[in-house]
Amino acid sequence: MEKTKLPESPNRRALSLPSADGSLSLYTPGPASEFAPVDGPSRSRISYAAPHVVCEPLADYTPGLDPKLDLEGTLAFRRHLWSYGIGVAEAMDTSERGAGGLGWDETKELIRLSVAEAKSVGGRIVCGVGDDHRPDGYASSIKDVIKAYEEQLAFVESVGGRVVLRVSHELARIARTADDYAKVYGSLLSQASEPAIFHWLGELFEPKMAGYWGAQDPEAALQTVLGIARDNRQKLDGVKFSLLDRELEVRFRRELPEGVRVYTGDDFDYTELMKGDDQGYSHGLLGVLDPIAPAAGAAFRALDEGDKERYQALMAATVPLAKRMFEPPSWRYKTGVVFLAYLNGHQDHFRMMSGQEGARSIVHLSDLFRLADEARLLCDPELAVERMQRTLALSGVA
Numbered sequence: 573m574e575k576t577k578l579p580e581s582p583n584r585r586a587l588s589l590p591s592a593d594g595s596l597s598l599y600t601p602g603p604a605s606e607f608a609p610v611d612g613p614s615r616s617r618i619s620y621a622a623p624h625v626v627c628e629p630l631a632d633y634t635p636g637l638d639p640k641l642d643l644e645g646t647l648a649f650r651r652h653l654w655s656y657g658i659g660v661a662e663a664m665d666t667s668e669r670g671a672g673g674l675g676w677d678e679t680k681e682l683i684r685l686s687v688a689e690a691k692s693v694g695g696r697i698v699c700g701v702g703d704d705h706r707p708d709g710y711a712s713s714i715k716d717v718i719k720a721y722e723e724q725l726a727f728v729e730s731v732g733g734r735v736v737l738r739v740s741h742e743l744a745r746i747a748r749t750a751d752d753y754a755k756v757y758g759s760l761l762s763q764a765s766e767p768a769i770f771h772w773l774g775e776l777f778e779p780k781m782a783g784y785w786g787a788q789d790p791e792a793a794l795q796t797v798l799g800i801a802r803d804n805r806q807k808l809d810g811v812k813f814s815l816l817d818r819e820l821e822v823r824f825r826r827e828l829p830e831g832v833r834v835y836t837g838d839d840f841d842y843t844e845l846m847k848g849d850d851q852g853y854s855h856g857l858l859g860v861l862d863p864i865a866p867a868a869g870a871a872f873r874a875l876d877e878g879d880k881e882r883y884q885a886l887m888a889a890t891v892p893l894a895k896r897m898f899e900p901p902s903w904r905y906k907t908g909v910v911f912l913a914y915l916n917g918h919q920d921h922f923r924m925m926s927g928q929e930g931a932r933s934i935v936h937l938s939d940l941f942r943l944a945d946e947a948r949l950l951c952d953p954e955l956a957v958e959r960m961q962r963t964l965a966l967s968g969v970a
Contacts, residue, residue: 585957587765589938590969599646601617601945601953609655614695614872617853618833619814620698621653621861622664622911625674626918627683627925639674639925641682641694647689649918658861659696664688665777666859666906669704672862676705698769698857699728702738704880711742711940714752718759724764728919729765736812736857737761737770741780750786750796767809769835769857772797774815774965777902792818798827805829812857814836818900822847839898839905843887847880859905860897864890867949893943896936904931908940911963912949915941922963934967 586600586934613619626645633639650660663669663679674682681798690697703711711717712793717740730734737760747753761768772793785793801808813821814837822845825834835857836845839862845854861868867886874882897908907928914922920928941960950956 578884580918585953587957587964588903588969590935590944590964592935597741597967598770599942601950601957602948604953605866605948605951606916607656607870607948610869610873612694613657613659614869614876615818616875617872618659618696618855619657619837619846619856619861619868619872620659620661620696620835621664621865622661622857622859623847623862624906625651625667625925626913627668627923629923631925633925633927638873639678641674641678641925642919643682643685645919646682649913650686650689650695651693653691653865654693654695656865657872658865658869659698660686660690661698661700661857662733663700663858664736665903668860668906668924668926669700670929676724677900682733683721683728683733686776687731687840691732697733698736698827699733699738700738701725701728703740703742704738706742708741709745711746711767714743714747717743717746719755719835721760722755722763725760725763726776732767734809735762735768737768739771739778739781739784744780744784747786750792750799750956753785754800754803758804761804761807764807767807770800770813771837771865771930772814773812773837773935774817776816776900777814778791790815791815792823794820798824802829805832808832810835810855814838816840818845822849822856825854837900841891843884843891844896846887847875849884859909860890860894862909863897863944864893864947864949866951867947889947891942892950893947896939896943904928908937910938911937912944915944915959916951917955922959934950934964937963 574589586598589599590596600804626641626642628640631640653660663683668674685775700722706720725735733843773781785796810833812835816838819843834854836842836854838845839860846856867890869885871886897904912925
């Protein structure tokens, strides 16, 4: 196939971006991001980014070997988030936790260091706990699942962290009824020293979550989760709702007991869900807050000042980027998150410990470059162009 040749551009920042039809078009980025750090977290909304980790690019990531983190690079990115008023939800899915990624030993060290760092800068932090330190098939009863969770919960609290209860593949395998889920979550919430968050993760993000809460029907699952919330309201900070169903989320938050928050995990409709209506709003615990932190920090500050129009404009500008990044299969969004961190100079390489840097096409990555620029999320367009050109060259784009 003959390569498309484009005329030389007098603007040295211009570059050729590919489209799905195989054509190339010249694109010139706009000015650098002008978002400035803010003075502390937002008063009107609580927000947590589920941030990525920076891996050591020269490490051997052969399955079965211990992964290696660039801990300073990883912590530096968390400081970046806190500087824009965005909290950190540590050791969640975006951190490549689980199969092919972070093991529990590495996760513990990450949690310990991040909690200490948060305290030193006054940043918000919560930490994911689960049972992923145990092998598949380990449980013969729900008591085994509770015990496994207890080990991680105890560690997080021993270093001063607050808890997010992640979903369990093992519980999904052995639970038979909604009561099984109620017993597990009720037991764990009762043991938490401070009010915790638990995660309702839909099958669009994780196919194995089909039937979680003891029901295939979302309506039946909704009633189970509401029951757990009502029975544990004193020990429950909120529920992270990740079903990508805006209408169901709004109804869910209206039916929750007073004082229990919804933390939206909807990486498509977060703008409207967090703006809310005259009956309430969602807070945020989102993977997409990793790449859009500067814009989100400014948007939440606008809400603090009562300026909903500015909030809407800033957040709406990020939505096309989010929709492209989280398109099906949604679990591959982590590739885009790390790619934008690379473009913005938060790390010196585009490598992921599980090899997921290859999980999206060059057309997809090119679209993320353009959409990030349109949302004014490229802090140094010259650097971003240079790094985009390297990525294009590796993919055979002249």
